[in-house]
Each structure stands twice: as C-alpha cells, then as structure tokens.
Amino acid sequence: MEMIGQLLDRRYRIVQVLSSGAFGQTYLAADTRRPGHPQCVVKQLRPPNNNSNTLKTALRLFRQEAEILERLGKHDQIPQLLAYFEDHNQFYLIEEFVSGQPLMKELVPGVPWSEEQVILLIEDILEILVFVHDNQVIHRDVNPSNLIRRKSDKKLVLIDFGSVKEVSTRLADGNGQGLRTIATGTPFYMPIEQFQGHPQYNSDIYAVGMIAIQAITGLEASDLPKLQDPNLSSTGELSWQSYAKVSAGLTQVIDRMVHPYYSKRYLTVIDVLDDLRKATGRSGFNINKLKSFPIYQEEKKPIPWPKIIAITTTGLVSLIVIFGLLQVLNRPDPVKAENALKRGVEKVNQGDPKGAIRAFNQAIKFNPNNPEAYHKRANAYYDLKEYEQALADYTKAIELNPKYVNAYFNRGLTRYDMSDLSGALADFNQVLKQEPQDGDAFYKRGLIHYDLEDYTAAINDYNTVLRLQPKESKVYRARGTALVKSGDLQAGMADYTEAIRLEPKNPIGYYDRGRARFHLGDYQGALADYNTVLQIDPNNSEAYANRCSVYINLWDYDQAIKDCTEAINRTPNEVAYNNRCIANLNLKDYPKAIEDCSKAIEIKGDDYKAYSNRGLARSAAQDYEGAIADYTQGININPNDAEAYGNRAQVHVRMKNYDKAIADYVQAIRLKPNYAAAYYGRGLVRVEIGDKSGAISDFEQAGKLYLEQGLTGGYKDAQFQIKRLQSGS
Template identity: 35%
Template sequence: MGQLLNQRYQFIQSLGSEAMGQTVLVGDTQQSGYPRCVVKQLRLPSQPTKAVEVSLAIFEKKAEALKTLGSHPQIPKILDYFAENQSFYLVEEFISGRSLSQDIIPGHPFPEERVVELLVEVLEVLNFVHSREIIHRGIKPSNLIHRQSDDHIVITGFGIFREISTQILRSQGEEMDKPPHDTTVYIPPEQAIGKAQFNSDLYALGMIGIQALTGYSAEDLTQFDPAAEKKADEGSWETNLKIHPRLLAILKKMVHPDYQQRYQSATDVLVDLQQWETAQGALVSNGHQEEGVNGSVPVMTATPVAVKESDGQESEVESVVNKNGASALPKPPPPPKINQPPTSSDSAPAASSTPSFPLKWVGVAVLGIGVLVGLIIALGVPQRVLRGQSLQQAREQVLKGDYQAAIATYSRLIDQHPDSAEAYYQRAMVHRTLGQNQRAIDDLTTVIQLGGSNLDEAYYQRGNLRYLIGDRPGAIADYNAALEQNPNMAKVHVNRGLVHADQGNEPQALADYNQAIVLDPSLAAAYLNRCLTRSNLDDHEGAILDCNQAINLRPTHPLAYQNRGLVYRRTGDLLGALKDYNIAIELDPDDPDPYYNRGLVRRDLGDQRGAIADFTTALELNPDHVVAYYDRGMLHLTMGEREQAIADFQESAQRCLDVGRLGCYEDAKYQLEQLGRPTP
C-alpha cells in the first residue's frame, strides 16, 4: 500500500491481517487536517466467479446498511467503500481510545456494579444495531473501545468481512482460517456453524461479562465454555463465585448454548438488569444506604500530556461518568374501602358488597398496609429512588453533551441531599470536563469529607486535578492518600511517578513506574513514562525496550513514538528518530511537539530549511512554544538571516520572561546583546 488508495488515502501503518485481507490506519489527504481513518481490505480471487459477484453485491448492500448505523454516537461512521486492484475496501472513522481488552486483566475481577454498567452500555448500542436488522458477529473485548474523548464504549469490528470472506472461500472449496483460540470463547455454537442469530451477540457479551466478573483470562475461560463438552469434575465458571443470584441468572441465560433458550433480545436483558439495579438500590444498611462514590466503579480513560524534549511524560488523567440509576418502585395500593357494619345487633345483614371474611382480618389488612407504607417512608426508599432518578437524568444529560443541564440537576440533588457523595463526585467530573478544575477540586474535597468506601478514587481524581493546576505537592499528597486506601492502584503509581519526574526525582519516578508494571503489566502508560525516565538515567537500552512494549500495547499511540524518537536521538540514531517523529505526526498532526523534535533532528542532519519549517509549524500550533522561537532564531543566525533571528530572540525573551523561565530568557538576552539589540 505504498500508493494512495483510491487516490486519496495515505497508508500510515498496519493494524492487523487475515488470509483475505488486512486492516490499516490511513490518513485522508482530501480532508483538512489529514484525519485518520481505518481501512479494511477484502482481497478478491484473481478469477471472478458467479459466487464472488453475488458476494460483492451482498457486500455493497451490507456496507450501505452499516452506513445507517453511523447515526449512533457509539458506532464508527462508514465513510467510504470502493473496489480497487482486485480488492474491496471499507473506510470507517478512526476511534481514538483503548480497548476493553486492556482493562480486563486476568486475576483482577470487576465489581458487580461495573460489570452491569458495561453490559447496559453495550446492550443499549446492540439494541439499536439489531433494530436495523444487523448482527454484529464480532463482539469481543478488542472491539469495544473506550473513546478517549468521553470514555463511552464504541462498538467496532462488525463481522461483515469475515462473513463474506467465508462465502467466497467456500465457493472455491476452501475454508476460512479458524479464529484465534482465545477468541472462540465469544462465539456461540450456532455462529460457529454459520447460522448466527441476533442473540449470538448477546452470548458474546455475556461471556465478556463473565470474564470481567471472574478475572479469568479468555484462554482459561474456554475450559468453562457453556457450549463445550465438559467432564463432570471440571467445574463451572460460577464455582465459588459470590455474586447476586439475580445477576448470576442473567449471565447464565445470556450464554445458554441453545439460542432458543437464550435471551431473545437486548431489550429483554436490559429489563432484567434494570430490575437487578432496582433491587440493589433498595438495599438498606444500618437504616440507610450510603450514596458514596462507590455507587458504581467508574471506567477510566487516559488523556496524555504532550512530550517535550526535556520533560515529556504521559499522564493518565481520567474522565469518569457514572452510569448508575434506579427505577421507581411501584406505589403501595390504597387502603380498601370498608363498609360499616350494622349498629344494632337486632338488625338484619344489609345486602351490600361487604367482604365475606371476618372484620378482624380486614383490620389486619389495613394495619399491614399502613405498616408497609410506614416502613417504606421510614427506610427512605422513595427518597433513594428519587435520588436514583435524578442521577439517571443527569447521566443522560452528560451523554447528550448538555453539561450545564447536568450540573444543574446535580446541584438540585445536592440541595435536597447535601450528604450525597455520589452527586458531588459526578458534578466534579462534569466540572473537570468543562475545564472548571477548582470547582471540581472543591466537590471532590466534599466527597472526601463525607467519606465512603471508594475514597481511593476521590483522592486519585483530586490528585489529577491538582497536578493540572500546577499544585504538585498537593497532587503527591493525594496520590499517597489514594494508595493508603488501595495500594494496588497501578494508575496512581503512574501519575505519582509523573509528578516525581517533573520535580526532577527520576529514581523515585522509576520506582513508581516499576510498581505500576508489577500491578498491571498491560498498562502502556507505565512503560511509556518509564522509557523516558530510563533514558534520563542513561539506561537507553532499557528505555528502547520500554518504548517498544508501549507501542506493542498501543500501536497507534503517538507519544510512544515520540519518546522512542527522543531516545534514538540521544543515542545518535538520527534516522531512527526521524522515522518515529514522522509516525507521531501522521498519528496526531495537531500536536506541536513532534514537529519541534523533528526540527531538532533535521537540524542535526544538516537540513536547516526543513528544521525551520518544522519549528514554524510547531509555533503555528502552539505560539507559546518558547524554546522553538530560540532554536529557530539560532538557525536564522547560522544562515545569516539577521533580522529574522533578532525577531525570534526578542519573542523568545519576552515569552520566557512572561512564564518565569529565566534560563531561556537569559539565553535569548545573551544572543540579542551579541547582535546589539535591546532585550524586552
């Protein structure tokens, strides 16, 4: 794919391949900003047959059907499809984020609430997909992407290619390669023989829920596959698993090997899960239910901090949206109307609708209803239900992007229930989304003062916000407090390491990254940051290994290529550095730092004009990139372009002074003095 596909799409890198084609990341050269897209290729036989023609007609029809799904915000848009060079191509929107497979770590089971959140979010999307008469056919963790911008799950990897590839190969008397063994656990029996049903997707999602809940790897879970033949002594995935019986029943029905006895629709599962959530919301402990931040376990997303030549590290600052909420409980029936008995013992019974059972039982019934109503009021169930409804309303407003309305809903809830830690926590996350960091910090401080069983998350999020506003000692204190609450939070070690590195304490940063990797060997941010710290400590070989591992875990992560490019430049491998910065720019053309760093490499290679062009692009993207002014000024000076050099040094001196960077101010001042010009 060295040439432009369809005279438009520029190859960036391969994302995977199969017998009938491959999936690649490309840039759209006809769109402003060179946006990234995913292109899926279906190779066609060199000798077209009638079956191939029919399959292609089906493909075009299904590609058009997939286009209609793009109206859903949690499904990638189909941008284009075309035939070229004996292949058929499907172009879809690129989703920046991390896959669920990076969150599901063997030996680290999810809490019930987080599993239910996951199931509900995916089921809501599947309900939409199935309503358009489309079966996904490829639900598995790697196809569920936590979108970086808002952390919502986006469903990718619709199985249209594999379905049509199978048809083409069978028409030629061949068979498709078997899927990897660790993905077969998500494929129900009917789909394995080519007869997928709509509830085949529910089976796959149920197996993901079981995997997340049990902490089993996909490989281990295959031995408990409900559709597989098992010996009597092999046990089951539910053995020794202590979860709510209703949730257990839901999962077992989702993964029933007989699709006729499985749930028939996503709506059916959602109804049962809603009942489970209602039952959970009505639980009372010591007379009330604590609505702390553990109402559900938030799902995380990382927002990287740009890499710089001196201090680039990745921060895993996270965005949390709680998806909890309760359904309204049915109102108690009104007391029955009771006919008055005769006042005289001599009177004959009146012909009326008076119940035939003794009056004393009527009194007991009325008393029982009164007691029930009293208990419900005393236990505060209606209030908890109303709180749950308000939280659900705010969640829906966040999903729609109506953040101000969500804040208003949370604020009303807080006015009515000032002890609702959950409302403070969620309002803090919305404030942070809007860049209102101090307000978010204030809300999280209230959460911590109110207490709760999930204080580790509250401290962690406040630490992230304190880091963002430049309060590094405060961030360290919060990260320490989070680890006191829960020493197994790998992400806290990563972010505390980042702050230590910012403060120049590289050995302590290294210790934090090491511990993060021990706790979570699949956490790309830990390897990425340790790469730079090792390089700063002159362990360049170890740094390259770490950057390689970060790229293996997240192949489309531009910061991994930037950090590796930095290490290559430090070791004198300028061509290797140039290649990595090129990839970083292709992956994120709006980040000024890879342009600046590539400019340094081009300068070192003697390409002065190329270096000036890169420094200029970096400054267009970030006019406050003070070092770029200085380095561009030095190049102008070297090339005899005196006035341009003076202008750059003056700009550098002024901006360095404005932000309190006295070192670069003195450097620029010195150059201006040598040129006989005043310093700003």
C-alpha cells in the first residue's frame, strides 16, 4: 500500500519515505495533534507472515524492544520514543526526528581527520554507549549513517538500534520460533562474532574503532575490509597504520578496539575511555568541548588587485592629444548599435547563428559597454557549441552588469556542458541568491549536485522545484534517479510512477521505472515497463538490451538472445554483447558466448564483467588456463570483484590447485562477507584436503547465509554436507 499521505493512529501523517529494507520502512511524518505539526520518524516493522503464532510472538517481542527504546530515549543523544502501536498486523514506532546530517557526510574520502579530531569523535560516541550498555543493550549497528550531527548543538545523536531489527529476524519462520543467530548490522563495521549471530557488548566498541580508522585514514567504507593484512590472514588483524600518521598511544588503543577476537578486545567502554586518557595524556573527558570537524566549503578565489598602468610624464601631452582623437573616432553610436543588435536577433530567429554573431560584433563595436550585446552573442556561440567564446562573452556581460541573472544562468549551463561542475554550481548559486524562487535554477543545480554524487543535496533541490512546479514530470524522474542512487529504490520508483502519471506517453519514465524494478527483483514489473517503452519507441536499443537482461533473470534465454540481437543491430554496445554472452552461456553454446564477450571487450577494453563472463564460458568449455587468464584480467581492472575471486577459485579446484583456491575464497569473503557460495566452495576444498572441522565450520556459515538470503536450496546443500561429514560417510 502507498503510505505517502496516510494518517496513522489518526495522528501521524506520512509525508516522505526515508528508507526501506527487509525489516520494513522508515518514514518522515507530521504529528497532526501537536501545535505546528512537528516532524517525527515512523518506523514500520513487518512480520514475515500473518500466522497467528507469529503475530503473537511478534507483539511480545515488539513490546519488549519498545520498552527498551523508551528507556534509552531518556538520554539526550538518543532519539526519544514518542509512541508505539500495532495496526492491521503492522507494528509502528514513533520516534523523535533529529534535524542534522549523518556523520557519513563528514567522512570525506581522501580527507583524513587529525588525531585530535578522531580522539574527540571516539569520546563522543563512547560516552553515548556508556549509557546504552549500562541499560543492558547492544546497539548492533553503530556506523556513520546512524550517527547524526544534530543541527541545534552539533552533538552526535545515535539512532537506529539494531535490536529493533531483531524483532523481524527472530520471526524468520512461520512458527514464530525463527533463528536467533541472523546477523543485523552494517558489514563494514561488524566484527566476526556479529557476523556469526553472536554480538557482544564490545561488538559496538569494534564498530567505533572502525569508524575511527575510516576517519583518520580518509578511506572509503568499502575499503575497510581490504585492510586485513594478507600476511595476518589467519588472525584477521587489520593493517591500517601506513595510511595515517598516528601516535603510538592512539594506535594501541584503536588496535585493541578492533581486535578480531572479542575476548582480546576491550570488554567495556569505560576501559577504552580510561586507556584513551592515559595514552593521550588527557586529564579527563568533557562532552561540551569545542570540536572542529572537516567541512567542505566552496573555495574563495582571491580578489585580484586592480592592474595599475603607469604612464611616465615624458610625452604626456602627446598621449592626451592622441587619446582625444581616438575617443572621437570610437565614440559609441547608440543608434547603429541598436540596429545591429536587432539584425542579430533576426538572424537568430532565422536559424543563422553565424550571421547573428557578425551582427552582434557590429553592435559591440558601436557600443562596447552594452551587456545585452555580449549576452546575445554568447547565446549564439553556445548554439554553435563554441563554449569557450560563449563563456568569455557571458563573463563580460556579468562584468558590465553584476546583477545580470540570465547571464549567470546561461554561463552556468555553459560551464556544465564544459564539465566545470564547481563553476556551474557557483553560477546557479548566484542565480538563486538573486531569484530564490527560480525553479529552473534549482533543477539545474540539482543536476549538478547529482553529478557531484551529492544525492541528498540534489534531492533537496528537486523537492524545492516540485513545491514551486508540482507537475514537472522531468523533475520527478530526476528525483527518482537521485533516490535510487542514494539507495531508496522504493521511493525512486514512486517518483517514476508519478512522472508516468503526468506524462504517460513519455518512454523515459517507463524506462527508469523498469530499471528500478529490475534492481528490486521485480522482473515481471520491469518486463512490463520495457514492453511499454518499446511500444512507444520501437527503436530504443537500450530498452532492448535491458529487456534482454530481464529475460535472462526469467530464464527465457532464447527471447533474451532475440532482444540483445535487436539492440546490437541498432546500436552495437558492450552491454548488449555481454547480456547475449550470458544467455548463450546458459544455453551451453560456449563458442558463441566467448565470441560475444570478446566483442564486448573489443568495444570496452576495461569491461571487467565481460572478462569475468568470458571466464565462465571458457571454464565451462574446459579451457581452464584461458578462464584463469580472464578472471585475473578482470581482477586487475576491478580488484573489488568478489565474484571474480570466487569463480577463479572454482577453476583452481578443477585444476586441483587447492592452496590457490583457498586463497581466492578467503579474498572473496573479505570483499563480500555475506558471500555464501564462497564459504560453501571453501568448505568443499577443505573436504578435499582433509580439514574436516574447517569444512564443517564453512558449511555452517554458508547455510546460515543462504537461509538469511532466502536461498533454501543452498541451505539444504550445506546441511547435507555437514551431516555427511559428521556421519563419516
């Protein structure tokens, strides 16, 4: 059911989707019973089914967790639980809305924090966790997205307790007795015991240590798993010190915080704070300290000194006479200038931009101080895609008239087309400073924020446009794409649907929604959308290529090949060849699969997916050396491709290179900790080399992950292997 606009408990009006996931959705709502309708957060928790025992258990667990959150909300830096209730077998928590930005925004890749800033950060988070742990609660999901820098006082607020998610995970089966070992949390910040479903209080300490490493090294979150030293792979220790200049004392504290074995980690938050004080020579901790955090600000360009032209007194009189003559000869002629300007406009209207430029040249010659003439000539240059000349003329127009809004707007467009995103952003900021209700400027600035990967800022700009122009379908599409990029596929799909409602004959809305549905696993919905695109635009090669991918996921490989061939016949590209390669591979036509993947590589030499897919085809054709070469090339292009390591491991197994196979499986698991097939494959290798206990451990982990991911076939296979090993057969 579409929740936007719904009134929950006859009080909370849903206004926006904040996030969605396997456990339910989170919304922004307005409390209609309080003065001013203040905002609040609504968390919806969905039981997996409507079985009476499940619902009874769900209600009990839900009330327990709500009582815990109510107790925790007494802390100033934890959102207050305002209410909780059940409605139509759905459970809702109403929490205080914290206005601010997530810590994730402050952790800018490539911009490491100073040691002092990191110490303050560790203190701030741990001082909240003292209260949490004192209340016998493990947060389970401490990460930069769940730490909000509150706008009012700049303090960190800890949100989104993972214990609430366990209400859903405990209900994994229909009897309400579901597995209690399913891990909740964010993988980059989770220690091994939490992956295994056995979180400890110091699992939260590990998460804080990982955040500290991310801050002090300036690394991206996705790079944290790669810090595991290959020379220390058996212990799981992290090798991060070479990425930062850190004192020995702080290094020792962080290393103990992130020790892979919880028994060797700090046991309590107080222990960490005490050691941190001793290591840094600090007398104590004060949460009201003045803090300085890295914030991106637009660079202010120095104002150039005026150029001073020095004229010697020698010959001064002669210069004055000459200057006077020049003034007479070049005196502005407003009549001629105006006539030339009109001729230029006529040429523009006739579609003759070059003739227009010649006329505008005359207008500027007769009146060099008219900003409009420069602006119109710039527009003509822009139409000819002569962006450097257009930029110079827009800049001159602005020099002559610093409040020339249209010149700022058009210079912003020019800079955008020249890929000068920061310059374009500055120009549209100037437009909005003078015209704060200019919807077009907000839209263009949103596009720039999107290209800069600042999806939150882009969404905010699109929100403003839609308040000013609520029926702009292109803005719904743009906001939908930004929402999808930010990870909120459901909200993005809702925007695409609204764009389609406003403009039902425009294929772009269907195309975008088809992509969102595909990524949500709704292949039938994606198929319907791509069908509509091709009804409206029968020559859309991208729609054919994407529908080919849909058919592959629906196991209709013959139809997939037809669509990819249609795409290739119209516009040969690596995506269509890659998809047809996969379809041929599934039909066991390995020579054609290899040929298609080779074509994809010819078109795009750094297409690591094409190398990986060709590796699969060569492996299936028993060309193991060729497969190894392809997987290795793909890994060289993209060292973060866990599947490539897993696939190469399988080939090593076929070649009986068990040591190399295990090494590849280990790396695959480091890159993708929930990679069930890698655990299962490593288990099979350990069976071959006689490591029975290691094999059982891997099969147990594989089974747990398969079950979490809803892959019951894989779970049954893992259980079969465990029983076979335990029985000695």
